[in-house]
Amino acid sequence: EVQLVEAGGGLVQPGGSLRLSCAASGFAFSTYSMNWVRQAPGKGLEWVSFISRPGSPVYYADSVKGRFTISRDNAKNSLYLQMNSLRAEDTAVYYCARQTYRYGSDNYFDSWGQGTLVTVSS
Amino acid sequence: DIVMTQSPDSLAVSLGERATINCKSSQSVLYSSNNENYLAWYQQKPGQPPKLLIYWASTRESGVPDRFSGSGSGTDFTLTISALQAEDVAVYYCQQYYSTPYSFGQGTKLEIK
Numbered sequence: 638e639v640q641l642v643e644a645g646g647g648l649v650q651p652g653g654s655l656r657l658s659c660a661a662s663g664f665a666f667s668t669y670s671m672n673w674v675r676q677a678p679g680k681g682l683e684w685v686s687f688i689s690r691p692g693s694p695v696y697y698a699d700s701v702k703g704r705f706t707i708s709r710d711n712a713k714n715s716l717y718l719q720m721n722s723l724r725a726e727d728t729a730v731y732y733c734a735r736q737t738y739r740y741g742s743d744n745y746f747d748s749w750g751q752g753t754l755v756t757v758s759s
Numbered sequence: 760d761i762v763m764t765q766s767p768d769s770l771a772v773s774l775g776e777r778a779t780i781n782c783k784s785s786q787s788v789l790y791s792s793n794n795e796n797y798l799a800w801y802q803q804k805p806g807q808p809p810k811l812l813i814y815w816a817s818t819r820e821s822g823v824p825d826r827f828s829g830s831g832s833g834t835d836f837t838l839t840i841s842a843l844q845a846e847d848v849a850v851y852y853c854q855q856y857y858s859t860p861y862s863f864g865q866g867t868k869l870e871i872k
Binding site for chain 2: 682736746
């Protein structure tokens, strides 16, 4: 069974940092690209970042570029999101999501974790 | 960047009746080399993560009831629930995976009338 378990969320002050992790199991982690998607309270889904199977390339939403860093450790079956210079508008549930691969490109998100809540507030 | 716009924002349908949700992309998500539309639909129930329903615009994910169907091509897409069940109450999102930044529609909240 595919499992994605996020951790690392919590309360942080504006300007602070937080590192999220996503532990993967039940599948060959190194063969899938991964993403972070967030959802502010009561709002819709917002894609945050992508990382390919070997760890490069990576892509970011403009809203987090220069502040967030996505990484992975295929030996540990883990995905990470380092979040710096946090703002109130970064408050959200952060989901990790597995991305399928077909036709020579990365495609839809077929498995999602339960999410971890990040609250940025003083 | 591709903008995804769903309509309506909310929808109330009687049990057993048809529900239709529309999604429009600001540019085509049809990839000419494989003739596939890079469009997915997700269902999200309160307190749960999104769940994949439909990909390639019209392919049902394994285990998804056949009352859910997707259609459309290019820039205009539709998710149809043929006979609404109580467990279908949720928010539905379309998403394009044609290019980064990947983008979602704003969501359509489906309720029972």
